[in-house]
Amino acid sequence: METFFSFLQKRVDDCSSLLCVGLDPHPSDLPVPTAEAARDFCLRIIKTTASYAAAFKPNAAFFELYGPGGWVALKDVIAAVQAESDRLGSMIPVILDAKRGDIASTAEAYAGSAFEHLRAHAITLSPYLGRDSIDPFLAYKEKGVFLLCKTSNPGAADLQDLPVVVGTDSHPPVPLHVHIAHLAQAWNTGDNIGIVVGATQPEALTRVRLAAPDLWFLVPGVGTQGGDLETALRSGLRTDGKGMLINISRGISRAEDPARAAAEMRDAIINIQYTLKH
């Protein structure tokens, strides 16, 4: 059966890339802060970088900001990735970065919004409400979810690093993000769960990879936020040399030549993958 991660795997092989291009139209990056400008900003990035992108990741916040027009723009952006996929003859998955999380029937509505209305292929979710808040998304067998595990911001430490006692007292406490990684690995019976693990703390990437040897990681934090690409890949790649989607947003969108920046990033990843393998 086709699953989100079988689609992603195919795309990764088609384009030899682990690069996820983030579509974050910050108002300050736009000539005028409007939904149309946000859309045009993203369409330009999509057009110039699609050949090098294993996936695209639009962030809902930068569209929601404009109300109804923003949602028109977001749908257009996702449709534009689909059009590029058709042109290239290789499906480029769209991960909607929305970090949603709500209880059963409400989660169903969010899943309907992301997967049916917007036609995204995967979505980021907060795990705070537990397994039943994720199930309505998993019910879409060909779609995927990425659970927040260890994010790239300083405040991540407030909750995600807390030592939690799991099971019997004889086991030493583990950081909450490691427990999330264990849960995600255990819950991934349908090949449709990945996790978000920031590159800003490579030792966390190592710990999480140990806890979840099979999962795909969506990895923000390389570049602008200070994470080092080689250290991140060394810490988090799976034994098959894959399993990480390195997200770059501003490093591409603010580059003088976004196509070149994306190509260089793809090649830098390939080069490190090769070095690690040999």
Next chain:
Amino acid sequence: METFFSFLQKRVDDCSSLLCVGLDPHPSDLPVPTAEAARDFCLRIIKTTASYAAAFKPNAAFFELYGPGGWVALKDVIAAVQAESDRLGSMIPVILDAKRGDIASTAEAYAGSAFEHLRAHAITLSPYLGRDSIDPFLAYKEKGVFLLCKTSNPGAADLQDLPVVVGTDSHPPVPLHVHIAHLAQAWNTGDNIGIVVGATQPEALTRVRLAAPDLWFLVPGVGTQGGDLETALRSGLRTDGKGMLINISRGISRAEDPARAAAEMRDAIINIQYTLKH
């Protein structure tokens, strides 16, 4: 200075009510599942129950589901509460139930969406990304946030009940939701942070009230989800007999006479408050 909770306190006193009316237009409750039907469903509830409502709580998911039209409807719904407030001469706060949570500049965009575009007075947030994900919302001094603490669904146990080790090892572990309550109480220096605590586990309400003696609780789970009103109030009211907003959604929207259901719920709360005081 006026703060969200000073507005709420005034409204609670104006209408002698701790009732929060949930605006959850489930598609199955609508004659046809459209944005317009969702809006009309909510407008009817607002019109008939405003006199008894300390606050209204629309859930973003049931609007987002319809894309751009849904966001038009959500804005209309919030504006309708404002119009009822003007008519009654008493401001009824709108809590946008959106459970957002993202890092700095992205959180700013969500805050702009909720507070500037939609003109909600408060928003529910996931605490999973930590303090810096909440700051952009707190920057709006007259607006409020309710952090998810202990939700009313079964899956809440997966993370929120985990024993976490805080500070030195000499302190025994506390459930994660109790730690969130401590953090929220400590962070509430601007009178603009409340927490979400479900009524389905009254012992959690008691624990959380001990950890956060001053905070307002937004309390889902009474009625349809099985929480008992009197037990909840007994477990969670502040020493001043306030500090809880009891959210009712389907218990009002599916009642034959929503106005009467809201009035009865308000009176039941008053009656229990009185009994507990004497």
